[in-house]
Each structure stands twice: as C-alpha cells, then as structure tokens.
Amino acid sequence: MKVQDILSSLKQRKYKPIYLLHGEESHYIDEICGVIENTVLNHAQKGFDQTILYGKDVDFSTIISAAKRYPMMSDYQVILVKEAQGLKWKGEEDVEMLRKYVENPTPTTILVFAYKYSKFDKRTKLYKSIEKAGVAFESAKLYDNKVAPWIVEEFQGQGRRIHPQAAALMAEYLGTDLSKVANEVQKLLLNVGAEREISVQDIEQNIGISKDFNxxxxxxxxxxxxxxxxxxxxxxxxxxxxxxxxxxxxxxxxxxxxxxxxxxxxxxxxxxxxxxxxxxxxxxxxxxxxxxxxxxxxxxxxxxxxxxxxxxxxxxxxxxxxxxxxxxxxxxxxxx
Known part of the structure; x- marks a missing residue:
C-alpha cells in the first residue's frame, strides 16, 4: 500500500489488525505511527486501551499476550511496538508464535510494529501472512534526485507553491533525511505568507542557507x-x-x-x-x-x-x- 492510502484509511477509521511498518526511511513510519497513536483512542481511553512497548525491552510472548486481550473502554485496543528492529528473535519459535497470531488476530486489537532503519525479509511466510491479514508497508529511502520533487509535492499538498530553485536548494543542503526535510517544510509553511510562492530568499531567511553562496x-x-x-x-x-x-x-x-x-x-x-x-x-x-x-x-x-x-x-x-x-x-x- 502507498502511504497516502494507509493514512486515508486511518482517517476514515478503517483499521487493520496488524501493521508492519519497515524500511530505511523513518519519516513515513513515524507519521503512520503518530496517526494511530493520536487518533484511534481519545485521551481517556488511552489509559486503559493503549500500550506502547519498545523492541529492545520486550519479548514476543509479552506482545502476543497483550494482543490477545480485549479492550476495556473502547472498540479497539492499540499496541505500538516502537523500535521493533531491536526485538530479539529466539529463532523459529518466535516466528511461529507471531505467525499463528497473525493468521488468527484479535479483531479488536490494532498491533503495530515500527521496524525502522532496516527492511523486513519479504520472502518469509511471516511477511506474507502479515500482508494478507493487515498492512505491510516499506518506507524506502528517497534517492537524491527525488528529494526536490518530494518537497514540491509536500507544498502542493498544503495548497502552497515553492519555486523550483528554492526546492532544489533545500534538497541539496538537507539531503535525503525526510524527517529533517519535513521539519523545514513545516517551518516555511508557518513563517511564509500563504498568498505567495516560497522563494530562495525565504530559504535563506528561515533555514539559514545563503542564497548567493551555496x-x-x-x-x-x-x-x-x-x-x-x-x-x-x-x-x-x-x-x-x-x-x-x-x-x-x-x-x-x-x-x-x-x-x-x-x-x-x-x-x-x-x-x-x-x-x-x-x-x-x-x-x-x-x-x-x-x-x-x-x-x-x-x-x-x-x-x-x-x-x-x-x-x-x-x-x-x-x-x-x-x-x-x-x-x-x-x-x-x-x-x-
């Protein structure tokens, strides 16, 4: 699935029982996780039905036990396994435990694995089971020549315009870390009037890149x-x-x-x-x-x-x- 499709489904409150978000680019993984964490449950419900775990501190039996519980105060319980790349696999035993759960998930549980900075092996039965039962999304790293078009699209998505030279300048200096680029995009959206195109001068004033010496x-x-x-x-x-x-x-x-x-x-x-x-x-x-x-x-x-x-x-x-x-x-x- 494309990130826009996933975010659209979440906005419509159409949830899957399991999400595997993996890949070398963390920006979209963080964005999808953030939407699930902040919109599925309200503040009062989170205290009862939202659990945040970290890969290096948890084992699979704990995750599966939590996933099999039913919500107390809402229609869903949310379990977010952040930094899931840090999970310690005990071999085939853990793989089978997770695969069996994926093939018969608790319908009222939304289980999310944020597997950042690396790719999950798509050839495995586990991955194919997750694809079938839920969402398996790879957040691929952007090539250098794709960053400037990405910046232009981000502004267009907000109903704004940026000059091609300004987008190119941002791309050259900020690189392919989309989280960093997205932060600077937000800064420009806030600081530059909505009535005009964002210029090279705006880049200099708001991001600190010289418009003449770069x-x-x-x-x-x-x-x-x-x-x-x-x-x-x-x-x-x-x-x-x-x-x-x-x-x-x-x-x-x-x-x-x-x-x-x-x-x-x-x-x-x-x-x-x-x-x-x-x-x-x-x-x-x-x-x-x-x-x-x-x-x-x-x-x-x-x-x-x-x-x-x-x-x-x-x-x-x-x-x-x-x-x-x-x-x-x-x-x-x-x-x-």
Whole structure:
C-alpha cells in the first residue's frame, strides 16, 4: 500500500489488525505511527486501551499476550511496538508464535510494529501472512534526485507553491533525511505568507542557507564558466566550513557534472528533464554547461574531482594545505 492510502484509511477509521511498518526511511513510519497513536483512542481511553512497548525491552510472548486481550473502554485496543528492529528473535519459535497470531488476530486489537532503519525479509511466510491479514508497508529511502520533487509535492499538498530553485536548494543542503526535510517544510509553511510562492530568499531567511553562496550557485557559476563568482563562493565555503562541508560540495559537484556529461549523450534532448531527473526549469542550465564543457573536458573534470576527493581525505595533499586551498585549486583546474 502507498502511504497516502494507509493514512486515508486511518482517517476514515478503517483499521487493520496488524501493521508492519519497515524500511530505511523513518519519516513515513513515524507519521503512520503518530496517526494511530493520536487518533484511534481519545485521551481517556488511552489509559486503559493503549500500550506502547519498545523492541529492545520486550519479548514476543509479552506482545502476543497483550494482543490477545480485549479492550476495556473502547472498540479497539492499540499496541505500538516502537523500535521493533531491536526485538530479539529466539529463532523459529518466535516466528511461529507471531505467525499463528497473525493468521488468527484479535479483531479488536490494532498491533503495530515500527521496524525502522532496516527492511523486513519479504520472502518469509511471516511477511506474507502479515500482508494478507493487515498492512505491510516499506518506507524506502528517497534517492537524491527525488528529494526536490518530494518537497514540491509536500507544498502542493498544503495548497502552497515553492519555486523550483528554492526546492532544489533545500534538497541539496538537507539531503535525503525526510524527517529533517519535513521539519523545514513545516517551518516555511508557518513563517511564509500563504498568498505567495516560497522563494530562495525565504530559504535563506528561515533555514539559514545563503542564497548567493551555496553549492547550487557554485554549479551555476561553473556551468557558465564564471570564474570570479566561483572563487567568491569557494572563499565563502572556506570561511564557513561547518555550513559548507567538503563532502557535500564534492558530492554535489560530482552529481552536477555527471548530469552535464549525460546531457551530451542524450539522443533526444527534449526528454532531458526526465532523463536527468531534474525539474524542466533547470534544463537550460545543463544545456549551457554542455556548451561550455565538451565531452573531453568533462572526462577531465571527473578525473579532477576524483583526484581531489582523495586529497581531501588526506592522500597526496601537502601537510599544511587547508581544505579551502584545495577547493580553490580544484576550481581553478576545472575552469582551465
């Protein structure tokens, strides 16, 4: 099931007897758990019919015994097993105990396993039994190029708009941790007036990312072969290393130039946005960069990035060479 379908069913109070929420991305697991924890029972009912357990502190016999009880003050009892990845399995005995319960669950119990940061084995009989009796939802980690579209969709879901460049800037700096990204989305929803589109300036004011000196603008400067602007940005990075870690800069540059190289090899440039995994708004930037960097130069750039990645890690770099010095040197070689 998709997360929207699960949340819609919960909103309609259509419950399943068991939920297995697993995967490397914790955001949706927390969101679904939060909805179940906060909406199935009211405050008075929770004291009698809601139980919160933690995987590292509980065994399967305790979970199953609790699940077989009937509610005292409401139509349902809710059992949330948080951090279920910490459960200690005693072998086939525990697997069979849980599988037998899943195949004949207590209809008035809502049993939830929040199995975060890892995947449950989908090949097992237990997993297939859970799929049949309830909900088995995998919260997969988002790829880098999917974060900006996710941000745009989050704002659209709230009836709001964000400029593609602002969404891209958020994605570059916040990474793929959706819980972190979602918190910043909420901050913007609260602090920016609902009547207008969220801009790059709003990102700077509310999230603290400079609109002029960031990896996104460094990509643009390099794509235009604007040496002065590129050096100004690198100087800013050197003066603010905590806000602009080298690992982020290198990863972004590698991703950017990889897309520029891929653009050269696209047989149909009209599908560039889809093939590169970028918003159509940015295709013109890749087109310009491809004119300024031919294939041969791009292969040289990729070699430069690889060499300097090793230098940033301490290989073949001078003993007194700072990260800022290496960045300036690398940018000079890319542009020449």
């Amino acid at each position: 990896v996104f603008e460094l990509n643009n400067a390099l794509g235009k072969r604007d040496a002065l602007k590129a050096i100004q940005i690198v100087d800013y990075f050197a003066a603010n290393p905590k806000s602009n870690p080298v690992v982020l800069v290198m990863g972004t540059l590698y991703g950017y130039f990889s897309k520029v190289l891929k653009y050269h090899y696209l047989p149909d440039k009209s599908s560039a946005a889809k093939e590169l995994g970028v918003n159509p708004f940015f295709v013109k930037d890749y087109e310009l960069a491809a004119r300024n960097f031919n294939k041969l130069k791009l292969f040289q750039v990729m070699t430069i990035l690889k060499d300097y990645d090793l230098k940033f890690k301490g290989l073949d770099a001078g003993p007194n060479t700072s990260d800022g010095d290496l960045l300036r040197e690398m940018i000079f070689k890319i542009l020449n």
